[in-house]
Amino acid sequence: MTVEGMECVEIFNSEGKGRGLKSTKEFWAGDVIFAETAYAAVVFDNLTHNVCHTCFKRQEKLHRCGQCKFAHYCDRTCQKDAWLNHKNECSAVKKLGKAPNENIRLAARIMWRIERESSGLAEGCLVSIDDLQNHIDNFQDEEKNGLMDDVQNFLDYWLSQGQQFGMNYISHIFGVISCNGFTLSDQRGLQAVGVGIFPNLCLVNHDCWPNCTVIFNNGNHEAVKSMYHTQMRIELRSLGKINKGDELSVSYIDFLNLTEDRQQQLKRQYYFDCTCEQCTKKTTDALLLAVKEGDPKPADSVVKEVTQFSMDTMEKIDKARSEGLYHEVVKYCRDCLKRQEPVLADTNIHKLRILSISSEVLSYLQMFEEAAENAKKMVDGYLKIYHPHNAQLGMAVMRAGVTHWHAGIIEVGHGMICKAFAILLITHGPSHPIAKDLEAMRAQTEMELRMFQQNEFVYYKMREAALSNRPIQVMQEPKNEAQGMIFHKKS
Template identity: 30%
Template sequence: MAPRLERFVSPGKGNGLRATASIKRGELVYSAEPLACCVSNKHAKEVCHHCFTRHETLLRCSQCKMARYCNITCQKQAWCDHKRECKCLRSLLPRIPTDSVRLAARIILALLNPSQSSSGEELYPLEEHESHLSSMSEQKKQGLSELASMLELYLQQEVPHLTSALPPSCQEPLSLIAKVTCNCFTISDGELQEIGVGLYPSLSLLNHDCRPNCVMVFEGTRLQLRAVQDINAEEELTISYIETLSLSEDRQKQLEEQYHFTCHCQRCDSQDKDELLLSGAESRWRLLKEALPGVEKLKVESNCEELLENCSHLISTAEDVPDENLYKLRLTDMALDASIQLGLWEKALRYGELTLPVYRRYYPDPHPVHGVQLMRVGKLQHYLEHLQDALDTFRQAYQIIKITHGDDHPLTTDLLMKMEECRAEMDQQSSISH
């Protein structure tokens, strides 16, 4: 484990991680490969199950028909992990277990293969992870019990006797599934879209804050923890477990339901930004709030035309509601996504540009979400040949991305290349006009 951080008991929170020396904003604090990970079911056909790269076409495992790979090299490298999983998948066909069951099974198979166990686990071995079963509702426990039964059924071929094969704390399928669901991380791609789930044992020690001093980004399956504020020696390192652009009450509810704790961070206790998130006359924005579930359903169904039509209509009827209003911002973001999907570039740019001043207010610290939003708008400006605007937007994105992702991340490289293209095209235009 890197000497930059150490485990400690965080007052009121239990275990935590703190800095052993001062850390500058933008520094890489820690980097780790997962104990186990898997591509999520809903992206199984478009993401390589070994390197987690997106591709239009992938090679499919001829036996389980589920795992997919970029090429023969990825397939061969994945085989030692996939071999036993492949038999398990085949035993359940045509059913496919949920992401949490597949991840729990991969953790068990990794624990049974000591040669693969990661050296980065010494701070927080799986045995110590919290299951939170005692604080769960009966309904949630029932749901987890069903997943635990599915896990046993799934592993029957390969690990018929869980109890004798594993460390005592991992022998109980219900407890293991609960630990996985409370402690796993969503793995995302460069555009922050979810592609999989993984367990990074030592980083499960990180506590939550709604204005954290660190962020996590991924390069493939490797997790990178970077500081987004200057951190003093002995100061606790924090991340946000959830998307923080929501009301204090909604954040609290989500953290309580998903992670079983009440957040007492400065943002929650002061209800910071709640007034701004609900700016405008309530009679006007309540209509937007009530329309959101139906609009989000269209997004899930990928019904882009109807989605854009609904969003455009709602936004135009709420002109007097400020752009900072949470519900208007969500609709504007969905209108941007739908316009991009439909190839309506000018409309997409109009919606994208509306969101930028709002993101700037809501993300005072460098944040990957803000950086990626700037990049998306910059790409639209570039495509529509608004070259000076694009270059300015890319520069703003770079100021954030170099801190949240570091200089070596593929996203940073991509951004620098875009800036270079803008400059070259502007030079070309000025030489033609002269």
């Protein structure tokens, strides 16, 4: 495990939040405050054959461990670097005859490491695994039953001939994973692929309007490439000016929710009551519930009816998406937007959700003009709600820009790609693969925009010919899964 920048932060007792981290120096937007590799990490159960078990990059073809037949790697370099963490796991999988679930695999990797190092405190860490919160006392009956099932299955898997751990300690480790397991993404940050424990990151408290963001950078940072190029690395990056002594914060959940819904989600998943300024003042609730301005304004009964229709439609959309019926999704979205248009404002959360799904699915079906129209409305709404340096905002603007490019709306598309690049330079940094992709897109659309301004007819002819060779990548098949949580909560 490697840690950088911890001299720039210190632990303190945050009022009403327990321990937290505060800065010991001044930071500016885009600065990396600290970075660390995982104490332990595993690939999700459903992606064990598609993602490298060392660097967590998605690859077309992976090499399989010849012993356990379970672990997969990019190449021999990743396989060699994995052996220290995989050695015990390999024997355990062979003996059990199968690999257990991701929680059990992660717990075992944590305890094998504690056993090797005779301590849960790694070099460069401000806190040990032993001292991380587990919140077991707050678990509901269903969660406690799940915990006990994991503990029992873990005992069947555990092969250690050395230190033996008591039931309370094993339960503590599973509680730590439940509350502090961090969702890992692939090399471009587009898909969740695993879960890991990052002890220093666990000390950073939540704020719905945070001053930091967390980004995965799979060994792309030059300073760690030579020695740690296969390790999953997270970076805590500043979103704006941070003064010496300021508490550092990140958002555990997506901000695009009503205050009450955010608070319920935080209480249910992380066991605390959020009292940040955004929650106390309910800053964006008026925007997220806004109705169309006009004279007269829509009647309350009409607003209530359209809101209920929107929620009912979302249930139908979720079912259709899960079954891959994307043309039905488009029909539901069109009907809902037609009902919403004269009643709900473009910042209304119910309208934004439909616009987001509609633009994504329409792009997948290559109905780009309609997708671009909806993406533009969605982005305009997002810009009024999200923090200007929010990573999810940047990704949404990037997708909207690509959609406009596919639709041949080059002026708006180029502007959006430039806007997304400016945001992601701060949230991801210039070395991140997605920032490099955006930089290439920006250069390409800038060149195309000049051609368009010189001669529209020639531009469209050349564009039509070029599309058959190497277009900008279209989005992947739409996924019906929640986005925006950085800490992994296994359901």
